[in-house]
Amino acid sequence: MSATLDRGAAARAQSTPPQTTPRSGARRRRLAAAGLPLLSVLVFLGAWQLAASSGLWSEVFVPRPATVWAAAVDASTTHDGVRGYQGYLLLEHLYMTLRRVAAGVLIGVAGGLVLGLAMGSVGWLRRILEPWLTFLRALPPLAYLFLLVIWLGIDEAPKIALLALAALPPTAVATTTAVLGAPVGLTEAARAVGANRYQVVRDVVLPAALPEALTGIRLAVGIAYSSVVAAELFNGIPGVGGLVKDASNYNNTPVVLVGIFAIGLSGLTIDALLRVVERRAVPWRGTH
Template identity: 35%
Template sequence: MLDRLTKARPARPGVSYGAPGDGSSALISLATAVALIALWFLVTGMGWVRPLFLPSPAAVWGKFVLAATEGVSNSTLAQHTLASLGRVLGAFFLALAIAVPVGILMGVNRVIRGLLDPVIEFYRPLPPLAYLPLIIIWLGIGEFPKVFLIFLAIFAPMAIAARAGVRSVSIEQIHAAYAMGASKLQVIFHVILKAALPEIFTGMRIGIGVGWTTLVAAEMVAAHRGLGFMVLNSAEYLASDAVIMGIIVIGILAFAFDLLIRRIERALIPWKGKV
């Protein structure tokens, strides 16, 4: 019995020693969320902060119910949400259709990389509010400028991620494909694109997050409906309960889309992190 307990066993990497960051953090995240909500109840219930600066959870919930039924800022919450979803998703899919091919071309062609890289790297760190006035001057104040502003914010991280994915492809895989008679297009589609998918999905996750953060700036341009417009309009009247309610809704939507992209990534790239 003692011999069996003391007998050496083969070590399995990530199990015996533990891989970096291994294990689920769901319970920790849930506990953190519960603690923050409890602290919110405590701070507002004890009156440590004036309601103007931090309304109670009950006040925010009441505003949520009011927005969902009667509406705030001239529209219901569903109407605001649908307007914002249309702008963010429209810009996201437009960026996905353009930025990923552009990023791949930048990775495989030095001329295209030399032409586009300076432009993307120049405007990428600029806040959307910096070039918002130019977009208004060039495109006016209709619906397209709002979508275009979000598109520009999403385009850069997606293109850079796709380019980085191409540059990370193993050269041995490319040489092996050419040795077996593959054409250049076949190498791009069947070797480079598949190997770059993890980076592309990372760019998609970053892009959708940037799109939601740009939403408020986009809906400053003569909007009459949308979550960002609702937040800005409520702030003008110091309705902090509506502001916080709008922020929570935007955060939940952004988090939901991030989870959706993660699910799609796990389905399409089951080998990620295993090879």
């Protein structure tokens, strides 16, 4: 009898699927989150290598990945008495670009937040300034770069001004929309208990507007970063945009691709950091 029971228990144990623990499920999700992007990179590199090896295009137009890697190493080191590219290492080019972006974004985002808060709170001000913001947002950076160069010269001022003008409209528009979307019930309740205008803005409007304003800041940083090559067209070395422009003058495609990858990878890193800040600043977003 006991032997029969033991055999039945063993059969049930074999037929019962193993239970997935929360820890193993989280591990699988982490592996998938890391593995899928890595797989896409490998597929991209494989397709690139096949395209470069097919002979359909000249090496000038489609260099091999190994050639681009060698150009990245040369731009990052001192070789044959040559230091990096045009006398600056790749990290130094990237540092100057990031410094310009940081200065321009700081000015543009600060101005956009103040402007958006004012436009969202004061109706007549919004009606006056909204067409000008739309006009500025519709302009491509190159449209006013040359005017900035005429006004400010070819040093750092026009580059930072261009990036600030690129970052200001999306921040202002997102902040205005967020302020206008603040819950009316909470605003009226705060006024009913005696809160003044400043307290309503500080304790009700700003917390309600913060999620959408942070999204606008992310968009502003992305738009400013995508304008960095235009900002560094004049006197852009050291700078990744200047590196790309100078290399393109000599059909140096590997160095152009090195600059493009440097801009793209650093942009991904900055956006990931902004998402971390967004999750910590507004942890309640997406929970209701």
